[in-house]
Amino acid sequence: MAAWQTFLRAQSTVLHILEQELQAAVGLSLAWYDVLVQLRLARRPVRAGELSDLLLLSPSAGTRLVDRMVAKGLVTRTPSSDDRRVVLIEPTDRGVDTLRQAAPIHVAGITRHFTRFLDTAQAAELEALLGPIADSSNH
Amino acid sequence: MAAWQTFLRAQSTVLHILEQELQAAVGLSLAWYDVLVQLRLARRPVRAGELSDLLLLSPSAGTRLVDRMVAKGLVTRTPSSDDRRVVLIEPTDRGVDTLRQAAPIHVAGITRHFTRFLDTAQAAELEALLGPIADSSNH
DNA sequence: AAAGATTGATTTCTCAATCTTT
DNA sequence: AAAGATTGAGAAATCAATCTTT
Numbered sequence: 001m002a003a004w005q006t007f008l009r010a011q012s013t014v015l016h017i018l019e020q021e022l023q024a025a026v027g028l029s030l031a032w033y034d035v036l037v038q039l040r041l042a043r044r045p046v047r048a049g050e051l052s053d054l055l056l057l058s059p060s061a062g063t064r065l066v067d068r069m070v071a072k073g074l075v076t077r078t079p080s081s082d083d084r085r086v087v088l089i090e091p092t093d094r095g096v097d098t099l100r101q102a103a104p105i106h107v108a109g110i111t112r113h114f115t116r117f118l119d120t121a122q123a124a125e126l127e128a129l130l131g132p133i134a135d136s137s138n139h
Numbered sequence: 140m141a142a143w144q145t146f147l148r149a150q151s152t153v154l155h156i157l158e159q160e161l162q163a164a165v166g167l168s169l170a171w172y173d174v175l176v177q178l179r180l181a182r183r184p185v186r187a188g189e190l191s192d193l194l195l196l197s198p199s200a201g202t203r204l205v206d207r208m209v210a211k212g213l214v215t216r217t218p219s220s221d222d223r224r225v226v227l228i229e230p231t232d233r234g235v236d237t238l239r240q241a242a243p244i245h246v247a248g249i250t251r252h253f254t255r256f257l258d259t260a261q262a263a264e265l266e267a268l269l270g271p272i273a274d275s276s277n278h
Numbered sequence: 279a280a281a282g283a284t285t286g287a288t289t290t291c292t293c294a295a296t297c298t299t300t
Numbered sequence: 301a302a303a304g305a306t307t308g309a310g311a312a313a314t315c316a317a318t319c320t321t322t
Contacts, residue, residue: 001246002262003254003263004249049303061290063305068289086304117275123142125268126142129261129265131149133253
């Protein structure tokens with residue numbers, strides 16, 4: 001139970017700091033950053049529902065988030081020509097550029113506030129401990 | 140970096156499930172539950188600002204949260220007689236009772252979705268890994 | 279003036295209901 | 301009818317500004 005509380009507090013603490021640092025440096029929220037990262041990792045247009053899943057958000061939260069990013073010119077939304085129920089999301093050039101600016105800052109933040117406290121073996125250990133928990137949603 | 144992502148996903152996953160289970164069983168959100176727990180642990184009236192800190196919330200978020208819980212009759216808000224800038228929060232009898240109903244369900248949930256994946260040594264290990272990170276906000 | 283707390287405005291997430299396409 | 305996505309309405313968190321007491 002102590003482990004559970006430490007787990008909660010550690011994540012809340014680090015996320016708050018990272019959010020503020022990224023916001024201050026590039027004017028980007030963590031949520032927006034995650035969208036750009038996921039689109040970059042996919043290396044192809046991503047379906048709206050798929051994106052929501054990747055971000056651990058509800059479908060409607062995904063829609064709103066994309067709304068705001070489209071308005072800021074960071075991503076585009078295009079109906080699929082295969083199946084017109086489907087909407088495909090892609091980063092714009094400006095989106096890719098924004099990610100390029102944000103990534104080193106964010107990675108440095110993670111290093112400073114998270115990785116810094118773990119050597120390689122400990123990071124592996126942590127991942128091994130939490131991996132099964134992270135995957136346990138599937139039922 | 141993989142450890143970081145697993146860390147994020149594990150917490151998000153488990154929190155979503157626990158929230159839903161507690162909501163379904165007792166109609167209580169995790170935020171409300173945490174308020175009642177903190178007041179219970181304190182065993183005395185808690186200052187508004189202190190409560191916000193304990194909950195890892197901003198002062199204003201703490202005020203709103205207490206607003207809603209006062210409206211539902213779960214806690215009371217009383218100006219301190221020592222220093223009338225200070226507001227003291229206490230659970231009502233009904234609040235204490237609600238906590239009594241919720242606690243076993245929530246603890247069972249933590250066991251089922253978190254502790255279940257860790258033996259005693261692993262829980263200690265996890266706490267040791269994350270403890271320094273949780274405490275690192277102080278500077 | 280500073281400390282403690284609250285309020286106003288804004289942002290964001292969620293559920294249920296709806297719209298479009300298959 | 302079912303799948304995919306969006307919209308309306310409501311809940312909750314945050315910052316900056318404000319109010320009260322010290």
